[in-house]
Amino acid sequence: MKIGELAQRTGLAASRIRFYESIGLLKLVERQANGYRSYPEQAVLVLNLITTAQQAGFSLDELRTLLPQDLSQWEHGKLLDTLQAKVKDIEALEQRLAQSKTHLLALIDEIESKPDDIDCASNAKRVLSKMNLSEPSETPKRAKK
Amino acid sequence: MKIGELAQRTGLAASRIRFYESIGLLKLVERQANGYRSYPEQAVLVLNLITTAQQAGFSLDELRTLLPQDLSQWEHGKLLDTLQAKVKDIEALEQRLAQSKTHLLALIDEIESKPDDIDCASNAKRVLSKMNLSEPSETPKRAKK
DNA sequence: GGTGAGCTCAAGGTTAACTTTAACCTTCGG
DNA sequence: CCGAAGGTTAAAGTTAACCTTGAGCTCACC
Numbered sequence: 001m002k003i004g005e006l007a008q009r010t011g012l013a014a015s016r017i018r019f020y021e022s023i024g025l026l027k028l029v030e031r032q033a034n035g036y037r038s039y040p041e042q043a044v045l046v047l048n049l050i051t052t053a054q055q056a057g058f059s060l061d062e063l064r065t066l067l068p069q070d071l072s073q074w075e076h077g078k079l080l081d082t083l084q085a086k087v088k089d090i091e092a093l094e095q096r097l098a099q100s101k102t103h104l105l106a107l108i109d110e111i112e113s114k115p116d117d118i119d120c121a122s123n124a125k126r127v128l129s130k131m132n133l134s135e136p137s138e139t140p141k142r143a144k145k
Numbered sequence: 146m147k148i149g150e151l152a153q154r155t156g157l158a159a160s161r162i163r164f165y166e167s168i169g170l171l172k173l174v175e176r177q178a179n180g181y182r183s184y185p186e187q188a189v190l191v192l193n194l195i196t197t198a199q200q201a202g203f204s205l206d207e208l209r210t211l212l213p214q215d216l217s218q219w220e221h222g223k224l225l226d227t228l229q230a231k232v233k234d235i236e237a238l239e240q241r242l243a244q245s246k247t248h249l250l251a252l253i254d255e256i257e258s259k260p261d262d263i264d265c266a267s268n269a270k271r272v273l274s275k276m277n278l279s280e281p282s283e284t285p286k287r288a289k290k
Numbered sequence: 291g292g293t294g295a296g297c298t299c300a301a302g303g304t305t306a307a308c309t310t311t312a313a314c315c316t317t318c319g320g
Numbered sequence: 321c322c323g324a325a326g327g328t329t330a331a332a333g334t335t336a337a338c339c340t341t342g343a344g345c346t347c348a349c350c
Contacts, residue, residue, distance in 0.1 A: 004296065014297090015339060023337090034346060036297055056245040060337070076256065083253050090246045094239065100201040101235045108228050111221065149326060159327090160309055168307090179316060181327055205307070 006039045010047040017047070025050065025064050057086060057093075151184045155192040162192070170195065170209050202231060202238075 007014040020026040021037075028046060030038045046067065053063055066082060152159040165171040166182075173188045191212070198208055211227060 002297080013339075016337085018298090019338060034297085035299095036346085052248070054337095055241070056249055080253060080256060083249055083256075087246060087249050087253075090242055090249070094242055094246075096200070097235055097239055097242070101232060101239075103197070104201055104228055104232050104235070108225060108232075111225060111228075147327080158309075161307085163328090164308060179327080181316085199307095 001039050001041075001043075003037050003039070006043055006047070009044050010051075012047060012051070020047075020050070020060075023060060023064065025060055025067070057089060146184050146186075146188075148182050148184070151188055151192070154189050155196075157192060157196070165192075165195070165205075168205065168209065170205055170212070202234060 001009075003014045003017055006012075007017060010017075017026065018037075021029055026043070026046065028040055028043045032038050049067075050060075050063055053066075054060070058066075062082070066079060146154075148159045148162055151157075152162060155162075162171065163182075166174055171188070171191065173185055173191060175183045177183050194212075195205075195208055198211075199205070203211075207227070211224060
């Protein structure tokens with residue numbers, strides 16, 4: 001099948017499919033005599049797997065190392081390990097989310113229970129001073145490569 | 146206090162603090178005669194608030210609209226609304242995470258329960274065919290601006 | 291044989307949140 | 321008086337995951 005059909009059937013933009021190929025993530029592709037890409041049925045499965053895995057928090061980089069040449073060559077051990085690691089990741093994230101939520105709710109409560117007779121400035125100070133009593137938590141945003 | 150001290154006390158890189166100022170997020174700053182930045186105590190509080198809020202999922206853009214001129218001028222209504230909206234966001238994310246986790250666990254189970262007498266290729270097919278029976282879920286990654 | 295849809299490629303653009311670099315002041319301790 | 325430590329700026333670089341653009345094939349149909 002050509003790229004347009006594959007795009008239709010997976011719901012992905014053609015540019016995205018080409019992009020996946022360019023980074024070595026999708027190797028299930030041949031060329032017709034005219035230069036057009038030609039995909040086998042399996043490609044639909046694999047692309048769906050990729051987007052699903054992505055939603056589970058896998059980066060394209062991770063996926064590239066997990067889905068090597070053709071999918072009949074999966075390394076079960078490595079795969080299982082990674083899947084389990086990702087479950088751990090999700091659980092950690094769940095933890096952090098729950099924390100953030102608690103934090104936010106406490107903050108909302110704090111603001112709502114404003115004595116109503118004190119001014120904004122004082123209230124702001126009161127609220128601010130109640131925040132950040134939690135742990136420092138060394139910035140998890142960008143790792144230092 | 147100068148930027149170095151502020152950086153120390155907040156644990157942020159000085160470049161980051163300057164960056165926040167450049168995007169109009171941190172306005173609590175004056176200049177000394179020599180051109181050096183000079184911060185009041187409050188700046189520590191505000192920066193901590195910013196990083197905490199960031200961890201709760203607020204973008205710098207959102208924070209800029211939430212923390213206007215000086216923090217004694219908070220708009221309680223708007224603020225509360227936004228906080229509550231963010232709690233909703235977190236809950237939605239929790240939902241999706243739980244889903245992903247369920248998905249992953251099912252997948253792990255599926256792979257582990259491999260009959261052990263069938264080969265990789267067949268197993269791969271079997272596993273793949275069991276996936277993506279869930280809903281399509283139109284790609285939540287990048288909104289079309 | 292023309293035209294419009296679909297394909298190709300390379301290259302540059304986008305977004306968020308910073309960091310890095312380079313070139314140049316200022317302050318402090320010895 | 322010198323050098324190191326710390327400040328300033330503007331501009332460019334980084335990362336992930338794509339999208340857009342432009343110029344040029346190719347194919348199917350009338």
